[in-house]
Amino acid sequence: MIPNNIKIIPIIIPVKSPLKSVNFYLIKTDHSLLLIDAGMNIDDCWQGLNTTLAKHDFTLQDITHIIITHHHVDHVGLINRIVENYQIPVYSHRFSVPRLRRDPEYLQKRIEFFADLYDKMGCGEAGEKQINYLKNAAKKNTDQSITYELHHIEELSLNEFQIVETPGHAIDQIALYDETGKTLLSGDLLIEHISSNALVEPDEFGNRMKTLVDHEASLKKIQALNIERVYPGHGQVIETPHDLIERRILGIENKANKFLALLEEKSLTASELAQQFYKDTYKKQFSLVMSEIIGHLDYLEHKGKVKKDFENGVWNYFV
Numbered sequence: 120m121i122p123n124n125i126k127i128i129p130i131i132i133p134v135k136s137p138l139k140s141v142n143f144y145l146i147k148t149d150h151s152l153l154l155i156d157a158g159m160n161i162d163d164c165w166q167g168l169n170t171t172l173a174k175h176d177f178t179l180q181d182i183t184h185i186i187i188t189h190h191h192v193d194h195v196g197l198i199n200r201i202v203e204n205y206q207i208p209v210y211s212h213r214f215s216v217p218r219l220r221r222d223p224e225y226l227q228k229r230i231e232f233f234a235d236l237y238d239k240m241g242c243g244e245a246g247e248k249q250i251n252y253l254k255n256a257a258k259k260n261t262d263q264s265i266t267y268e269l270h271h272i273e274e275l276s277l278n279e280f281q282i283v284e285t286p287g288h289a290i291d292q293i294a295l296y297d298e299t300g301k302t303l304l305s306g307d308l309l310i311e312h313i314s315s316n317a318l319v320e321p322d323e324f325g326n327r328m329k330t331l332v333d334h335e336a337s338l339k340k341i342q343a344l345n346i347e348r349v350y351p352g353h354g355q356v357i358e359t360p361h362d363l364i365e366r367r368i369l370g371i372e373n374k375a376n377k378f379l380a381l382l383e384e385k386s387l388t389a390s391e392l393a394q395q396f397y398k399d400t401y402k403k404q405f406s407l408v409m410s411e412i413i414g415h416l417d418y419l420e421h422k423g424k425v426k427k428d429f430e431n432g433v434w435n436y437f438v
């Protein structure tokens with residue numbers, strides 16, 4: 120096969136968090152200049168984008184397409200700043216649209232989903248606190264909504280890349296695969312220094328997605344690809360992706376087995392399991408911890424290793 124004539128230019132902005140950096144990418148092909156993801160809405164990212172463009176003799180205006188790997192704020196932050204200046208078309212998975220618009224009806228349904236979920240998982244007060252936080256955030260963050268026209272990624276045909284759907288970390292996550300160059304732009308599916316979280320989310324009908332099951336399937340999907348280099352959303356470029364993918368898949372099973380061992384001792388609600396395993400972190404990082412626990416319980420249930428009973432309005436998990 121003839122290699123594609125493409126050049127990938129990483130924009131790596133260090134951040135003071137476990138993510139280490141926020142990465143986004145310019146890709147020069149024969150006929151286009153793609154921007155893959157759009158960083159955070161901070162001046163460091165804005166300057167990083169502009170200086171990188173200048174260094175390669177480009178301007179903002181030269182960008183032909185913006186492609187979003189998923190809707191999280193650290194991947195879409197500069198979209199509004201860019202399109203205020205130039206009307207560059209933005210492409211994402213169709214599931215990104217209500218999330219990026221911060222559509223009030225969608226946000227309301229999402230809050231109701233989590234209220235019901237935390238209630239049935241036995242979270243009590245900690246759950247109510249999180250729901251209040253979500254309600255305030257929905258009001259406060261309206262200025263972060265992207266009202267600019269968004270195109271569905273399937274409308275875009277790129278000669279150089281295949282779009283691979285990789286849900287799990289986010290329902291709308293996609294990766295870009297260059298088969299001839301053996302490279303993948305992975306969004307947050309694969310990160311070298313931390314394992315990516317599969318965040319619990321409702322699907323378009325309000326049902327809970329088995330996000331960890333999806334995440335594992337997405338890892339297996341890219342495991343089957345012929346890739347030698349992965350450009351991730353955070354941290355360093357991954358040079359031996361297959362070893363890492365293998366480690367991440369094993370990591371899911373190992374962690375699930377730790378939860379399973381606790382459930383073998385006695386039946387627990389998701390909230391009880393979370394408190395037993397995560398101790399103080401349960402309150403400090405409530406939504407992440409519950410996502411982790413519920414994700415693994417759904418995963419174990421999916422594999423036929425645990426069952427659940429609904430008693431007095433709360434789910435009890437047992438082996």
Ligand SMILES: [Zn+2]
Nearest residue numbers: 191193307352
């Ligand atoms: Zn991210």
